[in-house]
Amino acid sequence: MGAPKPCFCLCLCLSIIIFFLPLVSSSHHLPGNPANEIVAIINKNRTAAKLGALNDSPGLGCMALQYVELCKDNCAATNGSVNCNPPEDDFTEVFGPNCGVELPTFGTITGHIVGCSQSKRYIADPEAAFSEVLVRDGRSLSVVRNRSHKGVGVGLFGVHKGPFFWCVLFGDGETNSTFMLEERGQGIKQKKGCFSGSAFACNSSNLIRSLGLWLLSLLLCLVLHILRG
Template sequence: MAMTPGRRAGVWVALCHSLLAAALVCSKNHANDLVDMINKNRTALKLPALNDSPGIGCMALQYIELCKGNCTNNVPHCNVTEDDFTEIFAPNCGVELPTFGTLTGQIVGCHSKYLEPSLAFSQVLVKDNTSLSLLRNKSHTEVGVGLVRAHKGPSFWCVLFSSDHANSTFVLEDRGIGIQQKKGCFSGSSNPCSGGPKRTATLMSTLAVALYCLCILLFHM
């Protein structure tokens, strides 16, 4: 039985909405999602939520960038020194050095494939009592998350904590406007995660199909 014009239009609307929803999911900043999960875990135990610091998040991304290509059994192997934070990470991010505070903990993890934030949180970042205890440390005041995926390889995550006064440390020059981040993403930023050419191409294809559907819908109205 042929569909009526009204029903046909309804089918096209539903299809377009689904495609647009998929496009929006692809363009989200999943580092921010992970900070939300960290804070929900803390507030569920009546612990204070942590300030989402873009300066710390950017450094977390710089940190985990050095681990790319070194993931064995979902464990990253990173050759990072304390000097790297002040000599490489902070300058790359535009963190004002006089505001460089104290970092009090870190959680790093990797996986052979990309995981959505909820799975990354439970299977990679908080997979044992040590990382769970660090996440729930009462002295923490700030947090930052960075994530990146190696080209055709594993994904990497990094969480950095600080116990300094919120909003007064790890300040980004020009509020971070000058940071050009081509891969991955970090929390505290509205920029969507970038997964490389393949993920960008997939997003563009989805948007193209969605626009095509809208054109067809308008033609039949």
Template sequence: MKLEDEGNPANDLVDIINKNRTAQKLPKLNDNPGLGCMALQYVEECKGNCSKNNTINCRPSEDDFTEIFAPNCGVELPTFGTISGHIVGCQSKYIVPSEAFSQVLIRDKKALSLLRNKTHTEVGVGMIGNHKGPFLWCVLFSSGQTNTTFVLEDRGEGIKQKKGCFSGSSTPCSGGQKNNACPRPKVIYKLEYADPRVSCSVAALVSIYYTTSSAILLGCLDAAECCVAPFFRLAFLAWLAFLAWLAFLAWLVEVGSIQPYPGES
């Protein structure tokens, strides 16, 4: 399973939270991207503090929210409201939002009571992880006035999300399950690589073949033998054009210009 193909699990978790609340005849919570971004900042600061029982041994101070998290997210400080509660948890491997909800975050009556608190008006979720784990989740609640608290400057356009994801954003998760030098499995013309290392292998092979072919061509030109016949000359040019096309596709994969075709993993 590829985390990028999951879209934005933080948004999915907000939907699950609201479904649980409405099932208890409680109002839905507004999905606040400012809260979501700060929730992502929270778990990013707490990386490396996941215990064996899936709890996070990390508690950022109140000053961290106003002096670090909010500025990093571009939250307009005059709109910084009241955070009425938070739930955090972690898992050694990535699990889908529904399982994260029941197995990681809402594991006891205290967490369930906080989830169903009637004073909450807004919610934000952040999630981050890497290929070796763990994966950390954070849910922040606010009791402020809807749409007037934790407002992002320029609607969050300035946020450069490099890792993880947060709710209220259309940006998919990044660097979630694997963060290696090779690009994530991509799709070229809807043909998916079976292994994430394939794209790097393709790029390496293309480089080798291209270099070898260039050397052979230069040798041919020097010897003035194999390139005498028009057929060989045209064949060589066609071969080099094909390799150039492969190199271009490999480059597109590397820079991420070719997006994965949505579908189940």
């Protein structure tokens, strides 16, 4: 068996580059889980106002992601507001069950903030997303600093070639007894977006996309190799 031809070796190298390039570029735009960073910023804002930090609730976070997925077609391009108000029953009948929130542990949603933007820079800059997308006025700030909140969860969702959405849900109750996820949330793997308290990175779908591109490029290289003899 002869040595591989230079053309095939070049194709193989290019296919490897194609596999890793989306992962490198996506990690620049989506560093880990930006939803967790929004929670940290909210607690920093509250403690600066001498208010208690909130519990990071994966149950609230997952429902926040469900919320923005439902509202993905309702972003106002002019001011970044989200014109979408799901019925309150959706939390217990749709969002909660989809996330695996145990019904007996379902507490009270004490507030929420929703925002959207066409700019990708807010994904890489959670501080700017907090101050320029989510909390742009006194009304939103008063929601963040409400004394009745005990827990918080953040959902983040991006539409392909479209806007990015953020949702912050606040709730009452303690971490170990309210908005509890079945099997501690181990069975939940979001296909798009991310939510705070989750162990999964926001860009997990990029690995699948990269693998598909790599297999396609490798297949094309093999076809070219066979045709060239």
